[in-house]
Amino acid sequence: MNKTMSIARYEYLHHVGRKRFWIALIGVPLGFVLLLGLSTLLSRLSFDTRPVGIVDHAALIQIEPDHSKESTFFEPQIYLQVFPDESAARVAIETNKIQGFAVLPEDYLSRFQIVYWANKQPLSDVQSVITDFVSKNLMVSENIDPAVVSRINEGSQISLQSLDGSQVYDGSNTDRIAVPILVGVLNFILVMTCGGYLLQALVEEKENRTLEILLTSVSPKEIMTGKIIGNLSIGFTEIGAWILLLAIAGFIFRNKLEFLMGLDISFSYVAISVALTIFSFIFSAALMVTIGAMMTSTAEAQGVIGLMVIPMMLPVYFFGTFMNNPNGLLPRVFSFLPFSSPLSIALRMAIGSVSRTEILLAFVVIVLMTLLMVWFAASAIKRGMLHFTPRLLLRRKFNKETPNA
Amino acid sequence: MSTIIVDKIAKSFGSTQAVKDVSFEVHPGEIFGLLGPNGSGKTTSIRVILDIYQADSGTVTILGGPMTNEKLNHIGYIPEERGLYQDVPLDRCLTYLATLKGMTEDQIKDRLPKYLAKFDLTEHAKKKAKELSKGMQQKGQLIAALLHDPEIIIIDEPFSALDPVNTQLVKDLLIEQRNAGKTIVMCTHQMNQVEQLCDRLVLIDHGQVLLQGELSEIRDRFRTNEVIIEALNPLPEHINGVSKIERLNDAHRLTPQVGISAHDLLNELVSQGIELNSFEVAVPTLDEIFIRVVKEGNGHNE
Numbered sequence: 045m046n047k048t049m050s051i052a053r054y055e056y057l058h059h060v061g062r063k064r065f066w067i068a069l070i071g072v073p074l075g076f077v078l079l080l081g082l083s084t085l086l087s088r089l090s091f092d093t094r095p096v097g098i099v100d101h102a103a104l105i106q107i108e109p110d111h112s113k114e115s116t117f118f119e120p121q122i123y124l125q126v127f128p129d130e131s132a133a134r135v136a137i138e139t140n141k142i143q144g145f146a147v148l149p150e151d152y153l154s155r156f157q158i159v160y161w162a163n164k165q166p167l168s169d170v171q172s173v174i175t176d177f178v179s180k181n182l183m184v185s186e187n188i189d190p191a192v193v194s195r196i197n198e199g200s201q202i203s204l205q206s207l208d209g210s211q212v213y214d215g216s217n218t219d220r221i222a223v224p225i226l227v228g229v230l231n232f233i234l235v236m237t238c239g240g241y242l243l244q245a246l247v248e249e250k251e252n253r254t255l256e257i258l259l260t261s262v263s264p265k266e267i268m269t270g271k272i273i274g275n276l277s278i279g280f281t282e283i284g285a286w287i288l289l290l291a292i293a294g295f296i297f298r299n300k301l302e303f304l305m306g307l308d309i310s311f312s313y314v315a316i317s318v319a320l321t322i323f324s325f326i327f328s329a330a331l332m333v334t335i336g337a338m339m340t341s342t343a344e345a346q347g348v349i350g351l352m353v354i355p356m357m358l359p360v361y362f363f364g365t366f367m368n369n370p371n372g373l374l375p376r377v378f379s380f381l382p383f384s385s386p387l388s389i390a391l392r393m394a395i396g397s398v399s400r401t402e403i404l405l406a407f408v409v410i411v412l413m414t415l416l417m418v419w420f421a422a423s424a425i426k427r428g429m430l431h432f433t434p435r436l437l438l439r440r441k442f443n444k445e446t447p448n449a
Numbered sequence: 450m451s452t453i454i455v456d457k458i459a460k461s462f463g464s465t466q467a468v469k470d471v472s473f474e475v476h477p478g479e480i481f482g483l484l485g486p487n488g489s490g491k492t493t494s495i496r497v498i499l500d501i502y503q504a505d506s507g508t509v510t511i512l513g514g515p516m517t518n519e520k521l522n523h524i525g526y527i528p529e530e531r532g533l534y535q536d537v538p539l540d541r542c543l544t545y546l547a548t549l550k551g552m553t554e555d556q557i558k559d560r561l562p563k564y565l566a567k568f569d570l571t572e573h574a575k576k577k578a579k580e581l582s583k584g585m586q587q588k589g590q591l592i593a594a595l596l597h598d599p600e601i602i603i604i605d606e607p608f609s610a611l612d613p614v615n616t617q618l619v620k621d622l623l624i625e626q627r628n629a630g631k632t633i634v635m636c637t638h639q640m641n642q643v644e645q646l647c648d649r650l651v652l653i654d655h656g657q658v659l660l661q662g663e664l665s666e667i668r669d670r671f672r673t674n675e676v677i678i679e680a681l682n683p684l685p686e687h688i689n690g691v692s693k694i695e696r697l698n699d700a701h702r703l704t705p706q707v708g709i710s711a712h713d714l715l716n717e718l719v720s721q722g723i724e725l726n727s728f729e730v731a732v733p734t735l736d737e738i739f740i741r742v743v744k745e746g747n748g749h750n751e
Contacts, residue, residue, distance in 0.1 A: 050548040058537065253532045257593065259501050260526040261549035263518055426501065 047262045051270025056277050059241050068237055069282055073289050088117060095125040096170055097133040097145030098177070102152035105181050118300070122173050130161075137163065146174045224359075224390040227317045230283065231356050231386060234325040238279040239332050240349045242271055246336040246425075247345045255425070264422035272329050272418075276322065313393055316403060320386040320410060327382040327414040328352055330421035337424035355383035359391050370396035380409050382417075450513065452477050452601055452632040458497050458507030467493040468656040470507070475649075477600075480623060480633040482643045482650030482664075486743055490656035491636045492529065495603055498634075499526060512600065522551040525594035529605040529636070532590050533578040539589050540565070540574040543596065550597035557596070564592045568618070583610035591619065595626070602626060605636040620646060640735040652742055659742050664735075671733045671741070676703050676711050678718070679726040690717050702731060 059065050093115060098105070109124035125142060127133040133145035144162025152158070158174065160166065176197070183193045249255040258267055332352070339345045358378055359366055366375050370392040378388035379398070385406055392398050451474040460468040468490040475481040485491045496502045498509050500516040511520055534542045540561065547557045565571045568588040578586055587610045594602060607623070608616045623646060627633055637643060643650060644664065651661035660667065679700045688694065690713060693704035705714050711730050718725060733741075 047549055047551075050545070054545045248535075252535055253528050254534055256501065256528045257526065257532045257546060258549065260499050260524060261521055261546070266518075 048266045048270040048273070051262065051267060052273035052277065055241075055245065055271050055274025056281075059245075059275070059278050060281065065278070065282075069285055072233075072282075073286055084118070088120065091120050091169075092143045092167060093120045093122060094141070094143040095123045096166075096173060097125050097127045097136055097142045098174065099127050099130050099133055099145055099147045101150045102148040104148055104152060104178065104185060106184050107181060109177060122167075122169055124173060124177055133161070137161070144170070148178065221394045223313060223317050224387055224394050226314075227321055227386045227390040228357070228360065230318070230321050231324065232353060233283065234276070234279045234321070235328050235352050235356060236349060237282060238275040238325070239328055239352065240346075241278060242275045242329050243332040243336050243339075243345045243349060245271070246333055247339050247341065250336070250339075251341070259426065264425040265418075267425060268330065268333060268418055268422045271333075272326055275329065276325065279325070313390075316393075317386060317390040320389055320407070323407075323410045323414050324356075324382050324386045327410070327417050328356075330414065330417035333421035334417070334424040337421075352383075355381070356387070358384040359387040363391075366391050367395060371398075376402075379406050382410050382413050385410050450477075451475060451510075452512060453498060453634070454508075454510040455494070455498060456508045456510070458494070458504040458509060460493055460497055460502055460504050466656055468497065468504075468653075471651075471653060471656070471658055472507075473651045473658070473661055475632050475634055477632050478627055478630045479648040480627050480635055480646050482647035483634055483636045483653070484638075484640075484643065484650055484739065485653040486638075489654045491653060492605065493656075494653070495526075495605065495634070495636065499524065499603065522597065523600040525550075525597065525599035525602045525604075527590045527594045527604045527607065529609070533586055533593070535579040536577050538575050538577055539570065539581065542578060543589065543593055546593045547596045550599075552597050560596055560598075561592075564596055568592060584612060584615055587611055588615065588619075591622070595622075599631070601632045601634070603634045607635060607637065608639055608642055616642075640739055644735050652739065654743050659745075660738075667738065668732060668735075671738045673731065673733065674705050674709070674711055675731040676705070676714055676728060677701070677731050678703060678728050680718075681724040681726055684723065685721065688717060688721065690714060700727075 098109075105126060109126065111123050113119075113121055115121035115123070125136075127136065127145060130145070130147060133142070136142045137144065143164075144160055144166055147159045147161065149155070149157065149159070158178070160170075160174070180193060180197070183196070184190075246255070249258065255267075262270075332348070335348050336345060339348070358381075359375070362374055362378070365372060366388075369375070375388055375392055378384040379392065379402070381388075389398060389403065389406060453475040455471060455473050457470045457472050458468055459466070459470060471490070471494055473481075483491050483494065493502065497504045498511070500509075500521075509516065512523060514520075533539070534545075537545075543561060544554075544557050547561070548554075552560075562571070565574050568591065570585060570588055570592070573581055573585060578589065581589065587607075591604075591607070594604065602623075604623075607619055611619060620642070623633055623635070627648075635643070635647065647664055649661070649663050650667070652659045662670075677697070677700050684694065684701060686694075688703070690706050690709040691703050692706045693702075695702040695704070703714060705711070715728055718728075
């Protein structure tokens with residue numbers, strides 16, 4: 045095993061053996077499940093499932109309300125109940141049997157005005173249930189074919205095309221938005237956890253003077269490369285474990301997740317996004333090492349990790365700009381910055397199209413900048429890591445040096 | 450052939466000149482003392498030798514040429530303080546550091562237990578460094594520096610945290626390494642250890658070489674004709690041929706006037722009826738030479 049792989053192996057085993065790795069490994073999905081469960085529970089508790097009454101003075105209703113779909117905890121339904129008159133509906137409200145009732149006045153067909161009676165503001169779902177039901181009855185009263193009724197209710201799919209022929213947005217491509225979300229999460233996890241481990245480990249080595257020992261055994265580039273490979277492997281272990289957990293959960297709840305089968309995401313799209321994310325992480329890791337060379341304590345290093353996320357999430361802050369014009373100036377500029385490139389390209393590919401040439405160019409730029417940053421970081425290890433006070437000044441890095449041999 | 454040749458190296462940090470025109474050579478089979486007060490440039494010189502810092506000017510030749518990654522495998526280094534992973538078991542830490550020196554797992558499995566036993570650390574092998582005493586950590590560092598059987602050993606303050614028993618253990622080990630033909634560079638403030646161990650030395654201060662050579666030759670160079678006597682009866686206030694009488698604990702240091710030899714002085718003392726328990730020519734200690742040279746050096750610098 046060469047020295048680089050020895051460093052990578054040590055980094056990996058060292059961090060995987062620590063409590064905080066396992067806390068993160070178990071804590072993140074557990075926290076996610078708890079948050080999801082809590083928000084679902086709160087949402088469910090605030091969802092009023094009592095039926096909604098309807099009083100028809102316009103003699104419009106010809107079909108019975110549809111109660112075929114079962115109301116469950118995860119998919120609660122609001123059923124409609126037809127009342128012969130308003131007084132019967134009022135009694136039902138007072139006895140808590142319904143949450144409110146809608147009245148279709150005699151002149152509904154001329155004014156299209158519905159009055160809703162209730163003691164509290166209804167959920168938006170109530171309005172949808174009432175208008176859908178009334179619309180269906182309107183169409184039936186006009187003898188429109190039920191198949192056409194169904195099509196009208198489904199609505200139309202709008203596809204936007206740019207004048208140069210490249211696709212800008214297709215309603216059927218909403219699945220692809222999953223990729224930028226994946227890239228965002230992946231980036232966040234890699235920088236916050238693996239980058240955090242890397243920066244903290246380096247500052248600790250600087251404090252312990254173990255770095256001085258390492259520098260008398262291996263080159264700074266080997267140290268850098270080994271640490272990045274080790275920490276990247278930790279990230280993939282975490283993500284792999286979470287994917288496994290998701291797969292298990294998916295298998296258990298497979299009946300509820302049938303919609304996933306219809307996802308239309310190409311392998312190349314995911315591969316481009318993941319590859320850019322890895323290079324972006326290497327760039328961030330190298331930058332962290334450079335910053336670590338200027339840090340004097342682990343507490344200082346902790347603060348820096350949070351700052352790294354800000355430029356990474358630039359496309360999120362400018363989400364509106366991306367949606368309006370994914371091939372505009374700002375999205376294009378962000379596509380060539382190592383921090384924001386993965387999310388920018390993934391987002392642009394999800395809502396529009398990015399030419400192969402541009403993707404290739406972005407790769408070339410990101411790889412070159414990453415290599416430059418790694419070189420810079422290796423130099424920082426050697427020059428900065430042994431300085432404790434005063435802190436290393438960036439300008440010191442640029443001082444001309446003469447080889448000693 | 451010299452194992453290490455340092456030729457007129459200079460290194461600055463900003464406006465601070467840490468090392469200036471330092472030159473010396475270290476040969477195989479010797480313990481070489483790199484001495485100097487705090488901040489004198491010793492550590493910077495070592496880091497330049499180890500290629501951690503690149504010299505602004507001058508050259509360092511290691512094992513016949515410039516430093517390479519491969520040559521790092523032939524060097525064992527112990528910095529002045531710490532150097533071990535604090536929250537990692539000692540055996541795992543030493544194994545890791547040994548792999549970085551190019552050792553195979555089999556070699557480590559073979560040698561590590563022997564070294565741990567030699568340094569009485571076998572039962573502490575699974576403890577984290579932070580759970581060990583300073584002395585144990587120091588011994589752990591020694592193992593890290595020696596496990597890969599290096600040709601060159603560079604060691605900064607090797608006795609700083611050791612009790613007398615372990616100090617002797619390390620001294621024996623360094624002598625054993627010297628006898629095995631290894632090149633040892635030792636930085637220390639403890640002059641008594643230098644006197645016992647070093648064959649040659651260099652003294653630097655303010656980044657410049659003030660003194661270098663063989664220990665015996667340096668002592669001769671600084672030898673005076675002062676004598677130390679233990680008298681059985683009180684000394685008179687004035688003794689012919691003596692310019693200064695200095696009282697030590699149970700003895701006196703006599704400084705003869707110019708042209709008066711130790712033999713002349715002995716005759717004078719006997720003729721004055723002074724009964725002597727002992728009479729010896731004073732040999733300057735390395736401490737005294739160190740202080741004198743550094744003071745003179747500072748005088749020059751000022």
